[in-house]
Amino acid sequence: DAGITQSPRHKVTETGTPVTLRCHQTENHRYMYWYRQDPGHGLRLIHYSYGVKDTDKGEVSDGYSVSRSKTEDFLLTLESATSSQTSVYFCANSRRGVDTQYFGPGTRLTVL
Amino acid sequence: KQEVTQIPAALSVPEGENLVLNCSFTDSAIYNLQWFRQDPGKGLTSLLLIQSSQREQTSGRLNASLDKSSGRSTLYIAASQPGDSATYLCAVNLEETSGSRLTFGEGTQLTVNP
Numbered sequence: 393d394a395g396i397t398q399s400p401r402h403k404v405t406e407t408g409t410p411v412t413l414r415c416h417q418t419e420n421h422r423y424m425y426w427y428r429q430d431p432g433h434g435l436r437l438i439h440y441s442y443g444v445k446d447t448d449k450g451e452v453s454d455g456y457s458v459s460r461s462k463t464e465d466f467l468l469t470l471e472s473a474t475s476s477q478t479s480v481y482f483c484a485n486s487r488r489g490v491d492t493q494y495f496g497p498g499t500r501l502t503v504l
Numbered sequence: 505k506q507e508v509t510q511i512p513a514a515l516s517v518p519e520g521e522n523l524v525l526n527c528s529f530t531d532s533a534i535y536n537l538q539w540f541r542q543d544p545g546k547g548l549t550s551l552l553l554i555q556s557s558q559r560e561q562t563s564g565r566l567n568a569s570l571d572k573s574s575g576r577s578t579l580y581i582a583a584s585q586p587g588d589s590a591t592y593l594c595a596v597n598l599e600e601t602s603g604s605r606l607t608f609g610e611g612t613q614l615t616v617n618p
Contacts, residue, residue, distance in 0.1 A: 495547035
């Protein structure tokens with residue numbers, strides 16, 4: 393158990409609005425990740441962080457930004473939400489980049 | 505680009521059967537391979553992690569094997585139970601890492617019937 397909580401758990405928003413999803417960990421794991429899960433595509437990495445203020449892009453980073461100002465919090469922002477960003481978003485953490493990843497419960501985002 | 509394939513996409517078995525789930529990957533230069541379980545509407549739960557130098561890992565009724573050179577892994581579930589019903593995903597981590605490059609398969613949806 394990685395002690396990860398995600399908020400909100402469900403959100404419905406309109407195209408063009410900004411959205412921020414929050415991931416909080418109770419451990420001091422160095423690595424944190426944001427994934428999206430879509431039918432036909434599986435889980436894909438959006439961005440990850442390897443320390444406070446240290447982030448890097450994943451496979452599907454366009455339209456997303458992240459911030460990590462504290463070890464325990466990793467924020468994912470959609471600056472201007474589009475319908476193609478309707479998805480289930482998962483946060484995960486790990487002690488090192490190659491270690492087991494532990495996942496949060498997910499956030500279901502619907503963009504109308 | 506690393507691609508991960510899981511076969512079959514769905515599997516339905518009667519309770520008590522032993523079963524095998526398959527995972528294949530295109531780039532054999534992996535650091536490790538991880539198996540996860542996902543229940544409907546929930547996040548992923550880590551089951552097993554196999555390092556590239558290992559051949560297999562066991563946890564209870566689960567046994568995962570790895571053949572890195574042929575790009576294959578199998579997850580063996582012994583004496584299946586209805587509570588094993590879930591989607592099982594495998595993911596590979598590439599060797600070049602300053603971070604993580606976990607690439608996931610789409611999963612095998614397992615149903616164990618009482």
